[in-house]
Amino acid sequence: MLCGPRTAAAQEEQDWIAYRDAYRQMIWFEKYGKPKQFLQSHFRIRPREKGTSLDGLRLNLNSKTIQLSLPLDALGRAVFPFSKAAYDDNAELTLNRNASQFRTAAWVSIVTRADGVYAAADLRTACEQLLAYQQYAGAAPGKVCVGVQFSFLRSDPAEVVFQPAGGASTLLAVREGAAFPADVQSGFRIVAYRFASFPENGRIVSSSVPLAIAALLE
Known part of the structure; x- marks a missing residue:
């Protein structure tokens, strides 16, 4: 949780987040000068504990002159x-539920494509860009890129296929889990999609647009 002008203990009892604190976190990505064409940044709200649902959660920006609703996607991300x-x-930034149930943060992920087609080389570059940004922000020490992960709603029957430059395509395994x-x-x-399991040349084709693409850093 981001702590504003009140104490952290007081904020635990509130349903708000200081806009200035969120702004200071979000501006890091805007000012980041290294390559980031495959990355995107959102303000994200995510549950602290299992079983806390995002269903019906609403985020609003409120001040003396501004009242703005900020739509959240299925992963709690807002522009x-x-x-x-x-x-x-x-x-x-106010929630319609107790803010102590959630974590808030600037959240960087890999850009999704409307056509569902991703060059393998681009996904490798995207993972490296995200790792470089996290290390710039003081996270992921000693980590390396091992792949990327596509996530979909449980109701989405999407398939993800690796198509090599030559040879037969491979349908990637689907399992249930966390988007990040x-x-x-x-x-x-x-x-x-783990890089070591496939040739460097090829492309990944998703039959629908994923909710998110996360970097796998290990």
């Missing part, structure tokens, strides 16, 4: 509004 007026007004390795929220259909 963050960079607003000088909201910053100057010391706005609050550190999440407690599970129940998604996930497909791991």
Whole structure:
């Protein structure tokens, strides 16, 4: 949780998050100067404990002059509004539930494609870009990229296939799990594409747009 002008203990009893604190976290990605064309950044809300649902959760930006609803996707991600007026007004990001049930953070993931076609080389580069950004932000020490993970809603019958430059295609295995390795929220259909298991040349084709693509760092 991001701590604002009140104490962390007081915030545990509230349903708000200081906009200024969220802004300071989100601006890191905006100012990051290294390659990031395969990356995207969201403001994310995720459960602290298993069993806490995101269903019906609503996020709003409120200040003296701004009242704005920020839609959340199935993974609790919202497009963050960079607003000088909201910053100057010391706005609050409010939830319709107790904020102590959730963690909030700037969240970087790999960009999804509408056509479902990903060059293998691009996914390797995307993973390396995400690792470089995390290390810039002080995370993932000693980690290396081993692959990427596609996630889908449980109701989505999507298939993910590796198509080599020559030869037969391979249908990647589907299992149930969390969209991102550190999440407690599970129940998604996930497909791991591990680089060492496939040739470097080829492409990955998804029959529908995934909720997210996460980097697998080990």
